[in-house]
Structures are given as structure tokens and as C-alpha cells.
Amino acid sequence: xxxxxxxxxxxxxxxxxxxxxxxxxxxxxxxxxxxxxxxxxxxxxxxxxxxxxxxxxxxxxxxxxxxxxxx
Amino acid sequence: xxxxxxxxxxxxxxxxxxxxxxxxxxxxxxxxxxxxxxxxxxxxxxxxxxxxxxxxxxxxxxxxxxxxxxxxxxxxxxxxxxxxxxxxxxxxxxxxxxxxxxxxxxxxxxxxxxxxxxxxxxxxxxxxxxxxxxxxxxxxxxxxxxxxxxxxxxxxxxxxxxxxxxxxxxxxxxxxxxxxxxxxxxxxxxxxxxxxxxxxxxxxxxxxxxxxxxxxxxxxxxxxxxxxxxxxxxxxxxxxxxxxxxxxxxxxxxxxxxxxxxxxxxxxxxxxxxxxxxxxxxxxxxxxxxxxxxxxxxxxxxxxxxxxxxxxxxxxxxx
Numbered sequence: 001x002x003x004x005x006x007x008x009x010x011x012x013x014x015x016x017x018x019x020x021x022x023x024x025x026x027x028x029x030x031x032x033x034x035x036x037x038x039x040x041x042x043x044x045x046x047x048x049x050x051x052x053x054x055x056x057x058x059x060x061x062x063x064x065x066x067x068x069x070x071x
Numbered sequence: 072x073x074x075x076x077x078x079x080x081x082x083x084x085x086x087x088x089x090x091x092x093x094x095x096x097x098x099x100x101x102x103x104x105x106x107x108x109x110x111x112x113x114x115x116x117x118x119x120x121x122x123x124x125x126x127x128x129x130x131x132x133x134x135x136x137x138x139x140x141x142x143x144x145x146x147x148x149x150x151x152x153x154x155x156x157x158x159x160x161x162x163x164x165x166x167x168x169x170x171x172x173x174x175x176x177x178x179x180x181x182x183x184x185x186x187x188x189x190x191x192x193x194x195x196x197x198x199x200x201x202x203x204x205x206x207x208x209x210x211x212x213x214x215x216x217x218x219x220x221x222x223x224x225x226x227x228x229x230x231x232x233x234x235x236x237x238x239x240x241x242x243x244x245x246x247x248x249x250x251x252x253x254x255x256x257x258x259x260x261x262x263x264x265x266x267x268x269x270x271x272x273x274x275x276x277x278x279x280x281x282x283x284x285x286x287x288x289x290x291x292x293x294x295x296x297x298x299x300x301x302x303x304x305x306x307x308x309x310x311x312x313x314x315x316x317x318x319x320x321x322x323x324x325x326x327x328x329x330x331x332x333x334x335x336x337x338x339x340x341x342x343x344x345x346x347x348x349x350x351x352x353x354x355x356x357x358x359x360x361x362x363x364x365x366x367x368x369x370x371x372x373x374x375x376x377x378x379x380x381x382x383x384x385x386x387x388x389x390x
Contacts, residue, residue, distance in 0.1 A: 007292055032309040035278055042282045044082050044091075046072050060278035061231070061305050062128060063201075063296020 001053040003027070016051040023049065024057070033061050083279050086316035094283045101280045104271040105137045112255045114266035119222040121145040122263075124212050125176065127164030129288040130227025133277040134269050135168070136284060138225060145225070148215045150208055151180035153188025157294055164289045177215060181207060187370035189295060195369040200295035203366060210363035214354060216263040223264040228254075231274045233267070234319045235304040237326055250334035253327070260346045261355035273319070274305075 001016035003023070014023065020036045020043050036043040037056045049055060072081035074093035081091035085100070092100055109115050123135040125147040138145040149165045151158050162178065169176035182188045185207075187195070193203035212224045233252070240248045258264040269277060281288045296302065311318045344357035351364040360368075 006290065030306075030309045030313050032273070032275060032312045033306070035275065035282070037282065040282075042082050042279055044072050044080075045084050058278065058290060059292075060129070060274040061302065061309075062130065062274060063292045063299055063302060 001049055001051060001055070004054070004056040006056075006059060016053060017048050019045075020047050020049060021045040023055075027057065029057065034059055082283070085276070087273075087312075087320055089316070098280065098283060101133070101272055101276060102137055102140055105134075105268045106141055108254060108268050108271050109141075109266070112253075112266075114255045114264075114268060115143060115223060115225075117142065119143065120220065121223050121225050121266075122177075122212070122216045122219060122221040123147050124208065124224060124226045125149045125165045125168075126227070127161035127168075127289040128227070129277045129281045129286075129290075130229055130232075130269060130274070132164070132168050132227075132286050132288050133272075133280045133284075134225055134227045135174075136286060137280075138268065139172075139174075146175040146177065146219070146221070148177045148212060149179070150211055151178065151182070152204055152207070153180070153182040154190070154293065154295055157291070160291070161289045164287060167287060177219070179211060179215070185367050185371075187367065192366055192370040195372065196366050199299075201299055203370075204295065206362055206366060210354065210361065213262055214352070217261070221263060223258075223266050225266050225268055227269055227277070228267040229269040229272050229274055229277055230319055230323060231305050231308070232301075233270055234308050234323045235301045237323055238304045238308060239301060246334050249331065250336070253331060270323070271320075 001014050001018070002011055003014050004011050014026065018026070021031060023036065024031050024034055031045065035058050036049075037058055038049075038053065043049070043055065072084060072091040073079070074081045074096050075090040076096040076099075077093060079093045082094050083097050084091045085097075088100075115121065121138060121143050123131065123138065123145050125131045125135060126149070135145060135147055147165065147169055149162060151162060165176060168174070181192070189200050189204045189207070192198075192207065193200040196203055198206075215221075216224045233254070237249075237252060239245075240252060254267045254270045256262075256265040272280075278288075280286075308319050308322070346355040346357055348354070349356040349361035349364055350359050352361060354361050354363070356362070358365075
């Protein structure tokens with residue numbers, strides 16, 4: 001199966017079929033900070049992805065931060 | 072996985088709630104959690120006009136969408152930061168969201184309206200880009216709210232943002248910041264009220280919310296945020312959350328309930344600085360010239376001016 005990743009954008013091949021939660025573990029990605037998307041739709045953690053699936057693993061962590069104050 | 076509410080097929084697990092949800096009930100969870108925050112922290116009145124600070128990312132579009140779903144009158148405000156293609160793309164996402172729903176989106180551009188971009192601003196002020204960006208946003212959000220007669224500025228800060236800032240403040244014992252790290256900052260001294268309605272939702276929640284709602288948000292990260300220390304705090308907190316679901320929520324909300332009040336007298340909040348109108352822009356400031364106008368002055372002086380080809384370049388072209 002093909003897995004698209006971002007930052008930097010790249011595509012890798014992963015042996016399937018594989019469950020979503022197992023895929024994230026194999027890639028060493030934290031499930032708290034990543035979602036798996038297939039055809040623009042969210043894929044649940046227990047879904048089995050087929051051998052020829054094409055999915056995007058999307059990081060959900062946003063970058064910069066600064067103190068906010070009324071001063 | 073089955074939805075905790077309807078027992079239909081679940082699409083997402085929310086481990087800190089020890090529950091799974093179908094699309095319909097996950098959206099309801101996000102709206103209910105936002106409504107709970109608004110009520111608990113007395114963020115908004117039903118009649119409030121809200122200005123939503125919109126970046127085109129998942130959090131700001133989610134908070135705008137949720138506030139509208141909860142019945143609030145909410146317009147958007149987008150500030151262009153002049154960050155290469157990133158700013159153009161983020162504006163496209165914000166515009167598409169607003170136009171698709173017939174919403175009002177106010178736009179302003181740092182370079183076009185104030186003569187500098189975030190990169191030059193941060194270099195001139197010897198600040199990191201996120202700091203110059205934050206200073207500009209706070210000032211211009213406040214100004215837009217005052218000029219537009221809005222009761223509050225709403226931002227998309229979520230649980231991950233607040234927990235990461237809290238971790239940074241605790242690691243460095245920034246007690247004056249700890250005393251002010253609240254999900255609502257009251258209006259006063261010429262500043263509008265500021266609210267963070269998404270503090271009960273994680274970044275994973277807001278991303279999932281947008282995916283389920285079909286909100287086309289900007290997924291790519293701001294190129295200026297590379298190396299920002301809050302990213303490492305978020306990563307550390309998510310490692311803890313992975314082993315101990317609910318840890319981020321407990322860290323932040325127990326701080327609010329049990330500790331924030333202990334720092335309220337730090338940073339001389341009892342005797343706040345006397346504010347008077349900035350000589351340049353009229354915004355309330357503790358100095359003659361406010362921090363944003365000082366930044367603008369330094370940054371515009373540092374913006375390179377096109378002076379044409381050098382003598383050696385002209386000679387090369389002539390040859």
C-alpha cells in the first residue's frame with residue numbers, strides 16, 4: 001500500500017493489509033498527533049487497510065505559539 | 072469500534088473520554104465541549120458580536136464553524152503575514168470558507184498596509200518570527216475589534232496549545248505569565264475581550280472536526296515555525312498522553328482550578344501600568360509609542376529597497 005506523508009511531502013510503500021493503529025505504530029508515529037485519511041475521509045483506528053490502499057497520514061500539530069496577554 | 076452514543080459504526084476514538092464516536096456524535100461532542108467552555112468561563116453572551124481570528128488552518132476555521140453552529144454572530148478577520156506562498160495559500164483557504172457560507176471576512180496585510188512582513192519584522196526587532204507575528208496579530212486583532220464594534224476576539228487556541236504554553240511557563244517559572252494564562256481575558260483599558268472557546272478540544276479533535284465537516288483547511292505548517300520550542304513541548308505532552316490518556320486535560324484544567332489563582336498577584340497585576348493612547352495609532356499602551364508601532368518603525372527601516380543593478384552588474388549586462 002502507498003502512504004503519503006507531509007513535512008516534507010513524500011510517499012512510501014508499506015506492506016499491507018494492516019490495521020490503522022498498527023500502521024502508525026510501524027511508522028513510529030504518535031496516534032495522538034496523527035490522523036489517517038483515505039479519499040478525503042477519516043479512517044478509524046481499527047480499520048484494516050488493504051494491500052493496494054492509498055492513504056495520507058496527516059500530522060495535526062500546529063506550529064508557532066506566543067504568549068497572549070492584554071498588555 | 073462502536074459509537075458510545077448510538078452504537079453505530081464509530082469513526083474516531085477519543086481516549087481521554089474513553090469513548091468512540093460516529094461522525095454525527097463526534098461533531099456534537101465538539102460543539103458541546105465548546106459550549107461548555109463558553110459557559111464555564113463566561114466567555115460570551117448570546118448577543119455578543121464576535122470577531123474570529125482566522126488563519127485558514129484547522130483550529131480557526133473550526134472555531135468559526137462551531138461558534139456559528141452555536142448561534143453566535145461571528146465574522147472573520149485574516150491578517151496576511153507576508154510569508155512567501157504560505158500566506159497566499161492560507162488566505163485562499165480562509166476566503167473559500169467564508170465565501171462558501173456567505174460570511175464576512177475582513178482582511179488586512181502586514182506588508183501592504185504596514186510596510187513590513189513577519190520575517191523583516193522579526194529580524195529588525197531581534198525577535199523570533201513567532202514573537203513578531205504574535206505581537207502584530209494581537210495589536211491588529213484588537214484594533215479590528217475596536218473599529219468594528221465587536222464584543223470579543225475569538226481565537227482557535229486549543230488544549231494542546233494551552234498545555235504546551237503552560238509547560239513552557241512552568242519549565243521557566245514565568246509566574247507573571249502563569250497568572251494570565253486563562254481561557255478568557257476580560258475587556259478593559261481599551262482592549263477587547265479575548266476568548267479561547269476550543270480549550271476543551273485537542274488538535275486531533277479540530278482536525279477530525281474539519282475532515283468530517285468537509286472544511287478545506289491549510290494542512291501545511293507555517294515555514295517560520297520550524298524549531299519553535301512549543302512544538303517540542305507538544306510532542307512531549309503527546310508522548311505522555313499516549314501512555315496516559317487525559318493527562319493534557321488534567322494538566323491544564325487542574326492548573327486553572329487549583330493553581331492559576333495563586334499567580335494572579337504575580338507580575339504586579341494589582342498595580343497594572345497606567346495606559347494612555349499610543350502617540351502613533353491611539354491604541355492603549357504603557358509607553359508613548361505602543362509595541363506594534365515601535366516594531367513597525369524598526370521593521371520598515373530594515374526592509375530592503377530596490378536600488379537597481381550595481382555598477383559591476385551593469386557592466387556585465389553591457390558586455
